[in-house]
Amino acid sequence: MDYEFQWRPVLRSLPEMLWGALQTIEIAGLAMMLGTVLAIFLALAKRSGKKYLSLPADMWIETARNTPALFQIYMLYFGLGSLGLQVGSYTALLLGITFNNAGYLAETFRGGFAAVPETQTRAARSLGLGAVQTQWHIVIPQMLRAVFHAMTNQMVWSVLMSSLGVIVGLTTDLTGVTQELNVVTYRTFEYFFVAACLYYLISKAFTLSARVVAWRLFRY
Amino acid sequence: MIAIENVHKQFGTLHVLKGVDLSVQKGEVLSMIGGSGSGKSTMLMCINGLEGIQQGRITVDGVEVHAKATDLNKLRRRIGIVFQQWNAFPHLTVLENVTLAPRKVLGKSREEAEAIAIEQLSHVGLKEKLAVFPSRLSGGQQQRMAIARALAMSPDYMLFDEVTSALDPQLVGEVLDTMRMLSKEGMTMIVVTHEMRFAREVSDRVAFFREGRIHEIGSPEQIFENPQKPETAAFLKSI
Ligand SMILES: Nc1ncnc2c1ncn2[C@@H]1O[C@H](COP(=O)(O)OP(=O)(O)OP(=O)(O)O)[C@@H](O)[C@H]1O
Ligand SMILES: [Mg+2]
Numbered sequence: 001m002d003y004e005f006q007w008r009p010v011l012r013s014l015p016e017m018l019w020g021a022l023q024t025i026e027i028a029g030l031a032m033m034l035g036t037v038l039a040i041f042l043a044l045a046k047r048s049g050k051k052y053l054s055l056p057a058d059m060w061i062e063t064a065r066n067t068p069a070l071f072q073i074y075m076l077y078f079g080l081g082s083l084g085l086q087v088g089s090y091t092a093l094l095l096g097i098t099f100n101n102a103g104y105l106a107e108t109f110r111g112g113f114a115a116v117p118e119t120q121t122r123a124a125r126s127l128g129l130g131a132v133q134t135q136w137h138i139v140i141p142q143m144l145r146a147v148f149h150a151m152t153n154q155m156v157w158s159v160l161m162s163s164l165g166v167i168v169g170l171t172t173d174l175t176g177v178t179q180e181l182n183v184v185t186y187r188t189f190e191y192f193f194v195a196a197c198l199y200y201l202i203s204k205a206f207t208l209s210a211r212v213v214a215w216r217l218f219r220y
Numbered sequence: 221m222i223a224i225e226n227v228h229k230q231f232g233t234l235h236v237l238k239g240v241d242l243s244v245q246k247g248e249v250l251s252m253i254g255g256s257g258s259g260k261s262t263m264l265m266c267i268n269g270l271e272g273i274q275q276g277r278i279t280v281d282g283v284e285v286h287a288k289a290t291d292l293n294k295l296r297r298r299i300g301i302v303f304q305q306w307n308a309f310p311h312l313t314v315l316e317n318v319t320l321a322p323r324k325v326l327g328k329s330r331e332e333a334e335a336i337a338i339e340q341l342s343h344v345g346l347k348e349k350l351a352v353f354p355s356r357l358s359g360g361q362q363q364r365m366a367i368a369r370a371l372a373m374s375p376d377y378m379l380f381d382e383v384t385s386a387l388d389p390q391l392v393g394e395v396l397d398t399m400r401m402l403s404k405e406g407m408t409m410i411v412v413t414h415e416m417r418f419a420r421e422v423s424d425r426v427a428f429f430r431e432g433r434i435h436e437i438g439s440p441e442q443i444f445e446n447p448q449k450p451e452t453a454a455f456l457k458s459i
Contacts, residue, residue: 117306119303119305119306119307120306120309122265122270122303123303123306123307123309123366124309125270125296126268126270126296126299126300126301126370127296127320127321127325127369127370127373128293128294128296128297128321128325128326128373129293129320129321129324129325130293133324133325137320137324138309141311142310142311145311218311219353220310220311220312220353220354220355
């Protein structure tokens, strides 16, 4: 093999790649927040014991967890398009990861909800708190603590999944930018090596900040 | 006044309450005693509407608890309840535990709610523990906090469900003292308890629960010294 490493081009385009990394962080972060909110509703729907709520929630969760994330993003890009809802590649990717996150997190949250004793709900309701207030102030905060570690894993997964944007033509996230540069320069190994390092750093940064958040939040 | 008329309660096929009749006057302290599984806890949870009923009627100051139109959240402001255990919200400090409902249910400002909470927590001897999380409290302190939390809503009635039975023996006294103090202050209370000495000392009346009914009810003297029914005597001898 007479491939000669050349790092200069990749260093020169590092600023571009960092911008791409920023968008990766943005997509993964947004998808995580949206996914968390949706997952809470999905988990509550499954717990409600009402078929018309639990059945759609079940279909969502089953699809998200048992089909490739790649397929999910594809379906949102082309599927919604064929329904006349044209979405851009950024939106398709964001929705795709959100869909996936929500499905996985819903299952995690279901376990988390089960870990909060029924007596907590009873105590809250006896004080006159309504059902929604009880969920918001008493049950959900305790549930989130129980699942925090699993959420951190999902966050990392969310970062890594965002690299799939390239299949729906996204060129502005870390993978997209890297791929564009690669096509022009053919320094494939160097570019993707640096991209991988950046992904690693982003994932670690999320894990560490999650630890700080947990330490601040869960002092009890 | 709490009026309970011919209340029946079933969990599926299990018939737990089989026609309970009882009324508790303002200012009265009523103790409920009886064997495990006789339906005492269930009775309390029916009174504040945590459990539904299949037949009969419960009214609190004329408001029918299980009527469709009744706003239970509103009714529950007037009825404090303390359970056997796990009353504390573990993720909130003692102060937050007590201010939560006054703020979110009664709409009080943080300052108002904290003033009330500090007053009630001092009342039960927990003024020093405001910023502490419940996991740092003893069982007895947790129960007193739960009492303060209920009192912060200025309830007209307090229901206690075996609040000392999960406690280490040396912690029982402090909680009973708190309840004793409340009864002296004229609080209307229904107290499910296994503490017979306490029941005898603070109650105006004692009700013996058996098989989903009130088997015998009367003054503490009658129940403890001169029970009219053989089952009452047998129960008292058994504990
Ligand atoms: N949510 C429920 N679902 C089904 N059965 C229940 C439920 N709650 C209570 N029961 C049953 O109802 C009966 C009465 O229970 P309850 O807790 O009211 O008794 P208790 O008099 O408070 O007993 P203890 O002194 O042990 O606390 C028991 O047989 C119990 O198993
Ligand atoms: Mg009980």
